[in-house]
Amino acid sequence: MGHFNVLYLPTDPPVARPLASEVSRPSEEFEVVTTVIQPTPGNDTTIRITAESTPGQPSARLKVQLQNSTEDLETVWTALYWYFQYTSDVAVVVPKGKPIPERSVELILELDAPAARLEFGTQLERLGLVDIQGQGDEAVHLVFASVFWQLSPEIFLSNLNVHLNLPAKPLRYILSNGVIRHPKRPLPPPRQLPFYTRHCISDKVNSVFKLRPVDMSDLDLIHRWMNNPRVSEFWGEQGPIEHQKKFLENCLASKHSFTAIGSWNDLDADGNLTGWRDACFFDIYWVKEDHLARYANNVQDWDRGVHLLVGEDWARGRSTAWLDSIVHFMFLSDSRTQSVYLEPRVDNELFIRLLTRYGFYKVKDFAFPHKQAALMKLDRDYWKGCH
Numbered sequence: 001m002g003h004f005n006v007l008y009l010p011t012d013p014p015v016a017r018p019l020a021s022e023v024s025r026p027s028e029e030f031e032v033v034t035t036v037i038q039p040t041p042g043n044d045t046t047i048r049i050t051a052e053s054t055p056g057q058p059s060a061r062l063k064v065q066l067q068n069s070t071e072d073l074e075t076v077w078t079a080l081y082w083y084f085q086y087t088s089d090v091a092v093v094v095p096k097g098k099p100i101p102e103r104s105v106e107l108i109l110e111l112d113a114p115a116a117r118l119e120f121g122t123q124l125e126r127l128g129l130v131d132i133q134g135q136g137d138e139a140v141h142l143v144f145a146s147v148f149w150q151l152s153p154e155i156f157l158s159n160l161n162v163h164l165n166l167p168a169k170p171l172r173y174i175l176s177n178g179v180i181r182h183p184k185r186p187l188p189p190p191r192q193l194p195f196y197t198r199h200c201i202s203d204k205v206n207s208v209f210k211l212r213p214v215d216m217s218d219l220d221l222i223h224r225w226m227n228n229p230r231v232s233e234f235w236g237e238q239g240p241i242e243h244q245k246k247f248l249e250n251c252l253a254s255k256h257s258f259t260a261i262g263s264w265n266d267l268d269a270d271g272n273l274t275g276w277r278d279a280c281f282f283d284i285y286w287v288k289e290d291h292l293a294r295y296a297n298n299v300q301d302w303d304r305g306v307h308l309l310v311g312e313d314w315a316r317g318r319s320t321a322w323l324d325s326i327v328h329f330m331f332l333s334d335s336r337t338q339s340v341y342l343e344p345r346v347d348n349e350l351f352i353r354l355l356t357r358y359g360f361y362k363v364k365d366f367a368f369p370h371k372q373a374a375l376m377k378l379d380r381d382y383w384k385g386c387h
Contacts, residue, residue, distance in 0.1 A: 004206050006271030007037065007082055008199040010153050014208050014265070014273065015040055017047075017078065029054050033087075037078060045071050049079045051087065051105075060087075062143075063108040068116050076107070076124065077156035084145050084385070085201050103145040103384065127155055149385035150331060168334055176255065182288040183301050186334075188258035191215045195260075196329045198386070200321040207266045207318075208273060209325050211282070214259040215252070219245055221261075221278060225311030234345055235309060236370075257285030262322055264315060279315035280322055283307040284330065287341055295366045296341065296375060304330045305341035319354055324386045327358075331380055338380050343373040352376065359383060 008014040018038040025031050030052070037047035045067075053060035064079045066072045083105060094100050107130060111117040121141055124130040128151055130141040172184045189195035189212075196211040214222075223244040225231055232238035237247055251259045262280030265273045287293055287303040306326055310316050330340050344351050346365055355376045356362070363375040 004201060004267065004271065006267065007085065008208050009078065009081070009157065010197045010199070011157070012194045012197055012210070014197055014199070016271065018271070031055055035082060037082065045075060047075050047078055049082060051083060057093070059106070061106045061108055063110055066109055066111045066120070068111055068113060072120060073156045076129070077153065080107070080143055080148055084148055085199065104142050107141040107143050109141065127151070145385040146383060149328060150335070152332060168336055176289050180289050182286065185256065185286060189213050196325065198325050198328065200325065202321065202387070205318050205321045207264045209321060210263050210265070210276070211260045211325070211329060212263070214248070214261055216248060218261060219248055221311070222248055222281065225281060225309065228311065231309050231311060234348055251283060256289035257283055259283050262325070264318070277312070279310060279312045281309050281311060282326055292341060292343060295368070296363065300338055302334055302336035303339045303341060304337050305343070306330070320358070320387055323354065323358055327378065327383065328386050331383060340378045342376045344376065346372045346374050
C-alpha cells in the first residue's frame with residue numbers, strides 16, 4: 001500500500017484529518033505503528049493510536065488514548081476507520097486448507113479511570129461496535145471488520161456527517177401494480193445531494209468516492225456514456241440523445257429504484273483533493289418490486305439489486321473500490337437488507353469473475369426476455385466489509 005498522510009472522513013464535503021505515522025519493529029515478529037491524527041478546524045481533538053501486530057498473523061491490538069469526554073466516540077470510530085482502511089491489505093498467512101480467520105482487532109481503551117473505561121466499553125458494546133469477551137479487568141474488546149462497516153458513521157460523527165442514514169422505520173406494507181405486496185419504501189436521496197462518501201485507499205487508489213442522485217442535468221453525460229461501444233455492448237441503450245432522455249425520464253419516474261452517479265476525487269502528493277470527476281452510473285432497486293423477482297427464489301422484503309456501468313475508461317482499474325462502495329451503501333442504508341443481487345449478461349466474464357472474487361456467488365443462469373443473464377448474489381452474513 002502506498003503511503004498517505006491524510007485521512008478523509010465520510011462527510012460532505014469530506015473532512016481531512018492529517019496523519020503522522022511512525023513504524024517500529026522491536027523484533028522480526030512484532031511491528032508497532034504509532035499514528036497521530038491531527039485536529040481540523042472546529043475540532044481540536046488530537047487522536048493518538050498505536051497498532052501492534054505480528055506480520056502475517058490475524059490478531060492485532062489497537063490502543064486508543066481517550067479523554068473521558070463527549071468526543072471519545074468520534075475518537076474511537078476515527079481510529080478504527082484508520083485501522084481498517086490503512087491496514088486492510090495486510091496478508092494473513094493461513095496454512096493450506098485451514099479456515100481463514102475473520103478480520104478483527106482487539107481495541108484497548110487507554111483511559112485513566114477504570115470505572116469510566118468499563119462504562120465506555122459497555123456503551124460501545126450497546127452500540128454494536130465491540131464484542132466484549134470476559135468480564136471486569138480481564139474483558140477483551142474485539143472489533144470485527146464486517147461489523148464496523150455495517151454501522152452508520154452518524155452514530156459516532158453526528159456533528160460532522162450529513163448523509164443521515166436514519167434508523168429503520170416501522171413496517172407498513174403496500175401493494176404495487178395491485179399485486180406485489182412489499183414494505184413502504186423510503187424516499188430516494190434528494191436530487192444532487194451526495195448520500196455516500198468514502199476515502200478509498202489501496203495500492204492503486206488514493207481517492208475519495210461519492211454517490212449522488214442523477215437528474216436531467218446529467219443527460220449529456222449519460223448520452224456520452226451510453227454511446228461508448230464498451231458500454232453499449234452490454235447495455236444496449238445507445239442512440240441519439242432523445243433515446244437517453246426517455247431512458248433517464250423512466251429512471252426518474254421509477255417507484256422502486258433510483259439512479260446515482262459515482263464520482264472520484266483523487267488526492268495529490270500532499271494529500272489535497274484535486275477535483276470531482278464523474279465516472280460511474282448505478283441504478284439501485286428493491287428486488288421485490290423488480291422484474292428480477294420473477295426469476296429469483298426466496299427474495300426477501302429488503303433485498304436490493306443494482307445495475308451499473310463504468311463510463312470513463314480511466315476509472316476501469318478501480319473496480320474493487322467502487323464495488324466496495326456501492327455494496328457498502330446498500331448494506332449500510334438499511335440493516336434489514338440481507339442480500340444484494342446483480343444479473344450481468346452471461347458473457348460478461350470479466351465482471352462475473354470480479355463479483356466472484358468479491359464474495360458473490362452464482363445462483364443460476366437464466367433468460368430474461370432481452371438477455372441471457374447470470375444471477376449473482378451476495379449475502380450480508382458473508383460480506384466481510386470494505387476492502
